[in-house]
Amino acid sequence: DGGITQSPKYLFRKEGQNVTLSCEQNLNHDAMYWYRQDPGQGLRLIYYSQIVNDFQKGDIAEGYSVSREKKESFPLTVTSAQKNPTAFYLCAGRANNQPQHFGDGTRLSIL
Amino acid sequence: AQSVTQLGSHVSVSEGALVLLRCNYSSSVPPYLFWYVQYPNQGLQLLLKYTSAATLVKGINGFEAEFKKSETSFHLTKPSAHMSDAAEYFCAAAVSGGYQKVTFGIGTKLQVIP
Numbered sequence: 428d429g430g431i432t433q434s435p436k437y438l439f440r441k442e443g444q445n446v447t448l449s450c451e452q453n454l455n456h457d458a459m460y461w462y463r464q465d466p467g468q469g470l471r472l473i474y475y476s477q478i479v480n481d482f483q484k485g486d487i488a489e490g491y492s493v494s495r496e497k498k499e500s501f502p503l504t505v506t507s508a509q510k511n512p513t514a515f516y517l518c519a520g521r522a523n524n525q526p527q528h529f530g531d532g533t534r535l536s537i538l
Numbered sequence: 539a540q541s542v543t544q545l546g547s548h549v550s551v552s553e554g555a556l557v558l559l560r561c562n563y564s565s566s567v568p569p570y571l572f573w574y575v576q577y578p579n580q581g582l583q584l585l586l587k588y589t590s591a592a593t594l595v596k597g598i599n600g601f602e603a604e605f606k607k608s609e610t611s612f613h614l615t616k617p618s619a620h621m622s623d624a625a626e627y628f629c630a631a632a633v634s635g636g637y638q639k640v641t642f643g644i645g646t647k648l649q650v651i652p
Contacts, residue, residue: 431581462642467547469628469644470582517581526572527640529581 456520561629
């Protein structure tokens with residue numbers, strides 16, 4: 428099946444710990460995105476990448492980092508500098524001249 | 539800068555009644571517009587998109603939306619609500635000519651009452 432695969436579905440983080448959320452795609456999308464979703468706030472862009480080895484900060488990049496070493500993969504690291512990391516995280520991919528296509532999300536909680 | 543406003547964070551309709559979810563955008567240029575649907579603990583699924591062709595856009599699951607430039611609106615409608623339509627709906631906009639960055643509204647939760 429083709430699609431955007433996010434793992435794990437649920438993730439728990441201890442205080443002061445970095446965690447990495449996985450996003451893999453087999454749709455040959457050039458562009459990939461990470462969003463954070465909080466109740467009543469819609470989706471806010473964290474980082475995006477339009478080509479391999481290049482990425483740009485979105486609106487709320489502080490406390491997060493990404494890499495894009497392969498076209499298929501765009502992992503997001505939530506660092507200990509992110510003081511309020513509890514949220515639903517969505518990864519999306521986009522082919523040229525097409526809308527974004529989303530994965531099923533990862534819910535991150537603090538222990 | 540563009541923005542997307544969804545009027546009503548929660549909307550309730552009876553099963554079989556008209557569904558109307560409101561979306562207004564502000565943009566210096568005509569944008570591309572989208573409606574997405576999200577079921578609990580899932581990602582967003584594209585319902586329909588407007589890209590400056592026909593102003594009335596038909597999407598999946600019987601939904602449609604009409605682009606009205608004079609009102610800067612892109613409201614989502616469905617003639618008859620089903621229980622399965624209960625979900626959260628997001629309106630989104632991208633600057634015309636590119637889908638690179640999309641601005642999302644805050645979402646509207648639709649409740650369908652039996």
